[in-house]
Structures are given as structure tokens and as C-alpha cells.
Amino acid sequence: MSAETLDPFDWDAFRRQAHRMLDDMLDYTQHIRERPVWQPIPQAIRDTFREPLPLDPTDLAMVHDRFMRDILPYSAGNAHPGFMGWVNGGGTPVGMLAEMLAAGLNTNLGGRDQIPIEIERQLVRWVRDIFGFPEGASGLLVTGTSVANLIAILVARTARLGIGVRQTGLANVEEKLVGYTSSAAHLCIAKAIDMAGLGREALRVIGVDSAGQMDLAALRSAVERDRAEGLTPFFLAGTAGTVDIGAVDDLSALADIAQSEGLWFHVDGAYGALAILSPELAPRLAGIERADSIAFDFHKWGQVPYDAGFILVRDGAAHQSTFDFPAAYLRRETRGLAAGSPWPCDLGPDLSRGFRALKTWVTLQVYGVRRLGEMIAHTCAVAQYLKRCIEQEPQLELLAPVSLNIVCFRFRGDYADELNRRIAVALQESGIAAPSTTIVNDAIAIRAAIVNHRTGFMDIDALIAATLAFGQRVRQEMNKDVD
Numbered sequence: 001m002s003a004e005t006l007d008p009f010d011w012d013a014f015r016r017q018a019h020r021m022l023d024d025m026l027d028y029t030q031h032i033r034e035r036p037v038w039q040p041i042p043q044a045i046r047d048t049f050r051e052p053l054p055l056d057p058t059d060l061a062m063v064h065d066r067f068m069r070d071i072l073p074y075s076a077g078n079a080h081p082g083f084m085g086w087v088n089g090g091g092t093p094v095g096m097l098a099e100m101l102a103a104g105l106n107t108n109l110g111g112r113d114q115i116p117i118e119i120e121r122q123l124v125r126w127v128r129d130i131f132g133f134p135e136g137a138s139g140l141l142v143t144g145t146s147v148a149n150l151i152a153i154l155v156a157r158t159a160r161l162g163i164g165v166r167q168t169g170l171a172n173v174e175e176k177l178v179g180y181t182s183s184a185a186h187l188c189i190a191k192a193i194d195m196a197g198l199g200r201e202a203l204r205v206i207g208v209d210s211a212g213q214m215d216l217a218a219l220r221s222a223v224e225r226d227r228a229e230g231l232t233p234f235f236l237a238g239t240a241g242t243v244d245i246g247a248v249d250d251l252s253a254l255a256d257i258a259q260s261e262g263l264w265f266h267v268d269g270a271y272g273a274l275a276i277l278s279p280e281l282a283p284r285l286a287g288i289e290r291a292d293s294i295a296f297d298f299h300k301w302g303q304v305p306y307d308a309g310f311i312l313v314r315d316g317a318a319h320q321s322t323f324d325f326p327a328a329y330l331r332r333e334t335r336g337l338a339a340g341s342p343w344p345c346d347l348g349p350d351l352s353r354g355f356r357a358l359k360t361w362v363t364l365q366v367y368g369v370r371r372l373g374e375m376i377a378h379t380c381a382v383a384q385y386l387k388r389c390i391e392q393e394p395q396l397e398l399l400a401p402v403s404l405n406i407v408c409f410r411f412r413g414d415y416a417d418e419l420n421r422r423i424a425v426a427l428q429e430s431g432i433a434a435p436s437t438t439i440v441n442d443a444i445a446i447r448a449a450i451v452n453h454r455t456g457f458m459d460i461d462a463l464i465a466a467t468l469a470f471g472q473r474v475r476q477e478m479n480k481d482v483d
């Protein structure tokens, strides 16, 4: 390294090292099928990360070797086609390269007059087109849907109470705001209600029907009850793609109720909203175009590398008036670097922001949204194949309807919950497939979410074969435990 700066002293040597690092990651992706999806972490490896603070330099080549040996093999594995747990995107080598370009540029997208912010504004216009939102709609890239949901709640709060609430706080407000979502909604909505200072009691959790959709009659009566008690209903969050079974709420009906009750209509479409890119799936999201705000992730079905969440708000002025904050050192000009107001920092909590827009823009450019829509439809076709395999196998049982790309099932047997919990762990530890578990109608289900564009029919065959093999083995072990 150079003595004066942190840049390399010998750029040629550094360049060779850089190419080795790039090649290693391309090899990793190209040959990912040859690896286990995930593997248990040896304690000895874990222990090597309990070392003292490095006071002196270490050669980058040695740090890279350590990454290859001790870090890369022990990540969660969501890039692997056998990864089916939770709802995780697989990423792409294209996205990886875009991340490198963004890191090399190291620009801060909080503000200032620069083309990287135009890239983010271009994305906002594209997202507006995707969801049929008007020109005045605004948007912002954030870490993920958890933050996007929080932003939506804050904008809805300010829109309802007026911007004065930003000065006085909720303690001085007479209205008691209440919001609504379903029992199948992601917990980050309750967390966001809490973080917004409303208190979790302000969220009404409405039951769902057998298809996992919010019960509309129960919603209407909850709103009526709250009004009768003098409370102020203000926010309704529908879900497009629930985490447990992939259900989509009846968004048109929710939009009608929100309209007649004067509620802010938000859609948590964390992974499901991008199904709109597939002409065959888009009708399932009918009504999403009427939302006041939509939260979703490019890092799930969009396959953009982590992290890339998005918030879209119909009323761009309401969005900005929730977050803008005049400060002398952030003064805007009409010319020079301080031009180009409003800045992204006027639309959310973050001032310093990375160039998430680049990997997202590059992904949309390089693949095109038609191809991305086809890929999303393909993951649903793979899920339907898994469903048929389960229905044809007497030892397996489907536990929930397969609405999009999530399949919940179990191996039949006594003590089914314990049996299936152990099968899921055995599958994960085998490195063959990595589903997760959830609870469907009070029963533990093995849950396979097909999000990764690399997951194909042969991965489903491997999952089924391994589930049957581990199911028999675990059942025998449990019988021995009982004896």
C-alpha cells in the first residue's frame, strides 16, 4: 500500500489480485450447483472470528484467501438453486458487477446534482409505469420492505394529521389513529406501527379466510367498531404475496373499502408485487394500481443483489412533506453541486445513501422487464410442479393452496409437527435443499418458496427424494425414542 494514501502502491500487483477476486466470484456462481446449499458451521471456524482488533496491515491476498476458506462456504446459500427457505432472491452475476461499479464510484445518493440520482429518478418513473401510477407519484430505494412500510405509515400519518404533527408529536394529537392489516401480514407492519410511535395496540389484525385473504366483513366491522369508539381509522395494509403461503388479498375490494372509509390504502407487495411483470400473473394483483403506496423489494423476485427495497407513493407532495427538513448545510441552489432539489434525502430517513439504483437499473436494462416477468412466472410453474409431486406421493400432504410460488406441505406420520421440524433441519444440514418451516392451521409445515431464478424441476425432484428419505429415517428415530 502507498504510504500517503490508502490506495495501492503497486497498481499492477493490485490489478492481478483484483482479477483473482473477480474470477473467484464468477467461479462460485458458475459452479454453485456443485456446492451444498448450506452447511453447519464448525465451531473452530466461528472461533477464528473472535480475534483482537487488527492494529497492523494484512496483505489483501491473505484476507481474500480467508474469505474463500472461512466465509464464502458458510453463508446462508440463497444464491443456490436448492435454497427455498423464507423469501430470498438469488442475485445475478450482472447485479454483482453493477455493485462493483457502484462501489468503485462510491457516490452518496443523499443528494447533490449528479446523474446517479437521475438513475434513481429514472427508476421511479419506470416503477410508476409498472404499477400504473400517475406522474406526481414519488419513490425511493430503501434497504427493504420493512423500511418501505415504515415510510408509508409515516406519510399516511402526516397526510391524516397534517404536517403540524411533525412539530408537536403524537402526544399532543387528540385523534387516536388505528390501522388495519391481516393476520397473514408480515410482522414488520406491526413493528413499523410501533416505530412510528403509534403503539402496537393501534394495529387491528383482521382474520383471513381459507385462501389466506383478509376477511372483508371482519375488516368492515372492525372499522365501524373503532369509529363508534371515537378512534380514527387511517391506514389499511393489504398484502400481495403473504410470507406463509403466498396469498394475495383482494386488493380491489380493499381499495373500495379504503375509499369509502377514507383510509390510506397501502400494499405490502414485498415479493409479490413484481408478479405484475408477468402478463399471466398480473390479473391476480388487480387493484394494486389504486393503492396510495406500495412497498416491495427488488432483492426478492427481482433478483437484484441485497439490498434493494422500494417505496412508491401516489401523492409525491405528501411524501416529501413527511420527510423534508431544512438545514443550513443542506441548502439548495439552482446551479452548482447543490442544485437538483428535491433530493432523495427529502423523501426518507436516510441522508447518506448508497447507489442501490445502479444495480437495479442495470438489472432492468440488461434483462428487460419482459424476461424478468417470464422468470417470475417460471418460479410459479416450478411451485406448481412441486405441488403435483406432493399430490402424487401418498406419504406427503399439501397443507395450503399454492397461490403463487410458495408450497407448504408435510410428511405424514405420528407427532407430525416434531417429525416435520426434524425433516426440515435434516434437509438443511444435508446441503441438498433448504426449505424453512411455518405454521399452517396450527400444524408445522415444510415451506418451499421458489424465488430463486436458478431453481428448476430437478431441484424439486431432489427435494422430494430427500424429504421421503429423511422422513423415513426421522420416523424410525422417533419410534426408537418412544420405545
Ligand SMILES: *Cc1c(COP(=O)(O)O)cnc(C)c1O
Pocket: 087, 143, 144, 145, 146, 147, 186, 188, 239, 241, 242, 243, 268, 269, 270, 271, 297, 309
Ligand atoms: C420479505 C417481506 C417483508 C420484509 O421485507 P424486507 O425486505 O426483508 O425488509 C415484508 N413483507 C412481506 C410480505 C415479505 O415477504
